[in-house]
Amino acid sequence: MIILITGASHTGKTLLAQRMLEKYKYPYLSIDHLKMGLIRSGLTDLTPEDDDELTGYLWPIVREMIKTAVENRQNLIVEGCYIPFEWRDDFDEQYLSDIRFICLAMTDEYIENHLSDIISHESEIEKRIEGFDGSMDSLKAENSKYIEGFKKAGEQIALIDLDHKKTLDMIIKEVKDHMQIM
Numbered sequence: 001m002i003i004l005i006t007g008a009s010h011t012g013k014t015l016l017a018q019r020m021l022e023k024y025k026y027p028y029l030s031i032d033h034l035k036m037g038l039i040r041s042g043l044t045d046l047t048p049e050d051d052d053e054l055t056g057y058l059w060p061i062v063r064e065m066i067k068t069a070v071e072n073r074q075n076l077i078v079e080g081c082y083i084p085f086e087w088r089d090d091f092d093e094q095y096l097s098d099i100r101f102i103c104l105a106m107t108d109e110y111i112e113n114h115l116s117d118i119i120s121h122e123s124e125i126e127k128r129i130e131g132f133d134g135s136m137d138s139l140k141a142e143n144s145k146y147i148e149g150f151k152k153a154g155e156q157i158a159l160i161d162l163d164h165k166k167t168l169d170m171i172i173k174e175v176k177d178h179m180q181i182m
Helices: 013-024 031-040 051-071 108-120 136-152 164-181
Strands: 002-007 028-030 076-079 099-106 158-160
Touching: 002 013, 002 051, 002 136, 013 028, 013 076, 013 099, 013 164, 028 031, 031 051, 051 076, 099 108, 099 136, 099 164, 108 136, 108 164, 158 164
Parallel strands: 002 076, 002 099, 028 076, 099 158
Antiparallel strands: none
């Protein structure tokens, strides 16, 4: 099974991937690590700030890695924000049946009521060199972009609206239940 985790910045994508790694022993690929490897190696002129261009650059690589893992009957967690809204269009049903998609996003109310918590947990799994440098409005706008884009594409969104930990716990349980069905 492939578990594909995406969402806005600071939603807990890496935390969720790490928790699933620990619970299910599935390896995970951080698309951010792939991005930085390609940038630092000089294989692209893109920079970490080129988000839209990076999605177009990274997704074809990640997509083919996912296909290879499915074909080889390997489990893999793929985590990162560089997943296009119409990602399903790149897979036939033989692949889609092995992919569990998760998009994390926070509601405006959650951001308003928990901004200090969001910022204080930003380095819980990976130690960020640069901390949160946006505003509450930019965080709301990014989350809205993910919610609107993936909903328009027909995807379900795991909305973080009251309790972040309970939301992640619920997702992990749903994935486990899905694994038992397969």
